[in-house]
Amino acid sequence: MTERLVATYHLRADADSIEARAQAIAVEQSVEMPLDAIEDPVILRDIVGEVQGIEQIGDSMFAVRIGLSAATVGDDAGQMLNMLFGNTSLHEDVVLHDVCLPHELGVAFGGPRHGIAGLRARVGVPDRALTCSALKPQGLAPGQLGALAERFARGGIDYIKDDHGLADQAYSRFADRVRACVAGIARATRVTGHPTRYVPSLSGDLDALRRQLTLARELGIDCAMLAPMIAGFAATQALATEFSDMALFAHPSLGGAARIAPALLIGKLFPLVGADAVIFPNYGGRFGYSSQTCRLLADNARMPRDGQRPGLPVPAGGMTLQRVPELLDFYGPDAMLLIGGNLLSARTQLTEATAAFTRAVAAHDYRK
Amino acid sequence: MTERLVATYHLRADADSIEARAQAIAVEQSVEMPLDAIEDPVILRDIVGEVQGIEQIGDSMFAVRIGLSAATVGDDAGQMLNMLFGNTSLHEDVVLHDVCLPHELGVAFGGPRHGIAGLRARVGVPDRALTCSALKPQGLAPGQLGALAERFARGGIDYIKDDHGLADQAYSRFADRVRACVAGIARATRVTGHPTRYVPSLSGDLDALRRQLTLARELGIDCAMLAPMIAGFAATQALATEFSDMALFAHPSLGGAARIAPALLIGKLFPLVGADAVIFPNYGGRFGYSSQTCRLLADNARMPRDGQRPGLPVPAGGMTLQRVPELLDFYGPDAMLLIGGNLLSARTQLTEATAAFTRAVAAHDYRK
Secondary structure, X not given: OOOEEEEEEEEEOOOOOHHHHHHHHHHHOOOOOOHHHOOOHHHHHHHOOEEEEEEEEEOOEEEEEEEEEHHHOOOOHHHHHHHHHOOHHHOXXXXXXXXXXXXXXXXXXXXXXXXXXXXXXXXXXXXXXXXXXXXXXXXXXXXXXXXXXXXXXXXXXXXXXXXXXXXXXXXXXXXXXXXXXXXXXXXXXXXXXXXXXXXXXXXXXXXXXXXXXXXXXXOOOOEEEEOHHXXXXXXXXXXXXXXXXXXXXXXXXXXXXXXXXXXXXXXXXXXXXXXXXXXXXXXXXXXXXXXXXXXXXXXXXXXXXXXXXXXXXXXXXXXXXXXXXXXXXXXXXXXXXXXXXXXXXXXXXXXXXXXXXXXXXXXXXXXX | OOOEEEEEEEEEOOOOOHHHHHHHHHHHOOOOOOHHHOOOHHHHHHHOOEEEEEEEEEOOEEEEEEEEEHHHOOOOHHHHHHHHHOOHHHOOOEEEEEEEXXXXXXXXXXXXXXXXXXXXXXXXXXXXXXXEEEEOOEOEOHHHXXXXXXXHHHOOOOEEEEOOOOOOEOOEOHHHHHHHHHHHHHHHHHHHOOOOEEEOEOOOOHHHHHHHXXXXXXXXXXXXXXXXXXXXHHHHHHHXXXXXXXXXXXXXXXXXOOOEOHHHHHHHHHHHXXXXXXXXXXXXXXXXXXXXXXHHHHHHHHOOOOOOOOOEEEEEOOOOHHHHHHHHHHHOOOOEEEOOHHHHOOHHHHHHHHHHHHHHHHHOOOOO
């Protein structure tokens, strides 16, 4: 009963009020009622959140550590988010910065089922960084997406993911698109000999997610992508458990920028509930993540916790071929570089641009 | 193909860059790739997001209206969130402020299945505001929660909801708690004659949510609560459709993490996908929502759209008995007041405090 998650919140407050604010968060994220109206001493001791530390980290900025009862979470990943940040997310001056789980809870969630090693094994790449691109734009018919996948695969790329906007739209049904992409990649693989993997994007409720994964599996696919903040943490957890043969890519859609620290949400929590690879906006691209945030996020994803497999960081978002050496120096080989639009801009030269990307990654010297 | 959702974003920018920023959001939330690499004219015309208006609303603050293809959403509520704010949520200076849906999409989602009228009918209250309290703290055993529910119900309250922290914890299983609360309320109802309703909180993945709702229905319960931002919009939509006899309360947990305006997320989108009642933090309580935000949120929830039923606003969060007259003047009778901690603070006088609450609501003169 007394095991605790330790959540760290960053908040804006003045020195006079920070203790009261910290205590208010501890109550809000646990019993959510006046403590003097609680009669049961066991609840006061074991269930009420506990302020474990307050540290000033800047001008009117504080880091507050609060211990939350693991018993209130059980083994439901959605309930974990609820207890970590449910009501406190409604305060706009508080960020959920980090969390440390009791070992048993980490074990219960299971983490990446394949992780870096499994994603390397799928494409027969033991050491260098992995490569990835994206099928876009949405609006293309299944045959067009399949042809695009073939052209990427002919460039020798490792992974081809759907744009996260691709769902089960009337103009391009999931089943038709997946069949077309599998066929396109198979045609390329017969030429290249490289076992390029297709990562279809999943959408809908848990029934739909299961139907899509089942079809993908029947077609020989062994990877898929979903957005945990849209599908829900509980659905993500269920799929990682039920489809443990499939490697899961987590997309950051709806992940927000400011309220749950990206290094925590994407780097730590997504892998915890079963993501093998985590896609995130790279520094210096279209999004405002700093290089420090990206470093911490990648380190979090790759750090083995509670005996779990390390997850693979997948920087993305406005990346270019020209930046490949810089990014490999920054992330090292245990990463997957995802370049979408910049390859698609090559238009008729897409296969050649893709080949240049895969060559640049293969040729990179990490020791220099 | 050319029907569009019109999303309004508020963002910080200077006048020189706002047009480029608006166009970047239109691309990010649709095709997410360089437009000059798109060959298909139909995609450029029908699928690419369209900047429909830019308005300066403050110092370096702009409102940008963008038309997004309804065809990319289909009829999946999760995919709607993905297309409205998926990647753009990762920009920390952008808020999703509002959205107008094409009529057909509103009809497809279905809105509240019971709405204000259904929630009034359940408790036989045709005109006055409704009353609600919450079972807390978590950590109580099922029998204790049932006894608490009985004491609230003896005070004549209309609705008793679970604290949103109550899940399916080892120390208090959903099935045991729900049975105990139903029994407790039934004992009170035999005395009061008032058909007090119990609103159990649901948690877990779609399978668990269905199991919980099925059990609740077997026990004669006709209301339930879930947090759409944790369960996922698609799961919420599925439950509203499959359990159309149950009135759904939406809890705002995790609703602040993605920077969607509360009047939109809670007031408009939660009812759209099937919430009959929406719980939100009232102004002047523990949370920072302004009275204007609460006004707009309540107006949004109650406004019939696309032939749908009006939803019921449920202000909550640090409310007190003393504020009842003020709140009824503010919200009018089509509202449910939710007072939790303040009643629980009455401890041994809980039933009397609850009765004072219900009397104050019943006696209020809205015409003064």
